Amino acid sequence: MSASNGTRNHLSGGDINTGEVLDARALNRALLARQMLLRREKLPVLEAVERLIGLQAQAPNAPYFALWARLEDFRQEGLSRLLLDKKAVRMALMRATLHLVSASDAMPLRSTLQSVMERSLKGAFGRQLKGADPAQLAAxxxxxxxxxPSTFGELGRHMRERWPALQSEALAAAVRNLVPLVQLPPRGIWGESGQAVHTSAERWLGQSRSAEPDTELLIRRYLAAFGPATAKDVQAWSGLTGLSKAMERLRPELVTFRNPAGDALFDLPDAPRPDSDTPAEPRFLGEFDNTLLSHADRGRILPDEYRSQVCTANGIVRSTILIDGYVAGTWKLTRERGKAILCIDPFAALSSPDSDALRLEGARLLQFAAEDHSHEVIIRQGGS
Structure with missing residues (x-):
């Protein structure tokens, strides 16, 4: 039975195995609800960043598009001000990739994910750094x-003055992965440009690293933002390994379901799990959006047949459109001679209502991203 707001009735904790199978659409709607993609929410920007456990930030403007898709009346200056005021930072965290997180989350997350950073360093540069003392490199x-504060290029050259036999790139990577570094403004400020210049999070924020990793807290926060999920999902998002034992320790305070393949799905008892037929309006997601990268099975939002058109061989994750809650195409914004053009490439033909809704949402996107330009929305023929 469903609650009147379209969300299943809440369950109490205490190791409840409901035996219920959540189909693909139920998992999709749960993800959209927690990612604020069923409807925009009215939240302070910092609270939204923390609810989402940060935002992918490989592309400087990606976090701005992520928040625009999720929040009512979001303006670029709301996020830029957080970075300038040191209330949010850009740093390597989940999967050793660049994220934008709140200042209060930065050091606790980095402490819990430090093993991910070290494993990434060993995998990419272990041979090049053989014989070097990690503690000395870090210090x-x-x-x-x-x-x-330095770019990685500058940092590598200065490090090589002490370790001339080692490559600059490997030395800079060692510092990035062994020391919690943050990128300083103007990098990541909307409408500004600048090289990625780094200093330590401790110096920038005036904080010390958390003494103990808290994997169980990380799992709870992941489930709140991305659940229901398997242990493999949490591992795919975080980069941590061996999470099955931690999930089992948490089992008494969680509820469990099954996915169509029969795998156990863990969830917080009171987290939203909307009905499968809950409407989902078209949305524009920016590059590297978290919803596409946070599960072992990306099929809950990105159909397998479209994956190669979204995730490129060189690691780029393109900006996408959602139709009925699923990735259904890509988009690109260009500017020329005072005009901003939003070009939408659906993977298949769109219905007239979906085209109309997408065009309206696209006009809002142009108003947000290119307010001082004239605008044009182009929807190409699906599948072309």
Whole structure:
């Protein structure tokens, strides 16, 4: 039975195995609800960033598009001000990739994910750094960036003065992965440009690293933002390994379901699980949006047949459109001679209502991203 608001009745905790199978659409709607993609929410920007456990930030403007898709009346300055006021930072975290997170989340998350950073370093540069003492690399690199914030290129050259036999790229990577570094403004500020210049999070925020990792808290927060989920889903999002035991320890306070393949899905008892037929309006997601990257099975939002058209061989995740809650195409914004053009490439033909809704949402996107330009929305023929 469904609650009147379209969400299943809440369950109490205590190791409840409902035996219920959640089909693909139920999992999709749960994800959309927690990602604020069923309807825009009215939240302070910092609260939204924390609810989402940060935002992918490989592309400087990606977090702005992510928040525009999720929040009512979001303006770019709302996020830019957080970065300038040191209330939010850009740093390597989940999967050793760049994220934008709140200042209060930065050090606790980095402490819990430090093993991910170290494993990534070993996999990419282990041979190049063979024989070097990680503690010495970290201490010297920290002193350099705290004395003078640096690009990775500058950092690598300065590190090589001490370790001339090692490659600059490997030395800079060692500092990035062993020391919690943050990118400083103007990098990541809407409408501004600048190189990625780094210093330590401790120096920038005036904080110390959390003493103990808290994997169980990380799992709870993941489920609140991305659940229901398997242990493999949490691992795919975070980069952590061996999470099955931690999930089992949490089992008494969680509820469990099954996916169509029969795998156990863990969830918070009071998290939203909307009905499968809950409407989902068209949405525009920016590059590297978290919803596409946070499950072992990306099919809950990105159909397998479209994956290669969204996720490129060189690691780019393109900006996408959602139709009925699923990725159904890509989009690109270009500017020329005072005109901003939004070009939408559906993967299949769209219905007239979906085209109309997408065109209206696209006009809003142009108003947000290119307010001082004239606008044009182009929807190409699906499948072309």
């Amino acid at each position: 010297f690199g920290r002193s350099l960036v705290e004395d003078r």
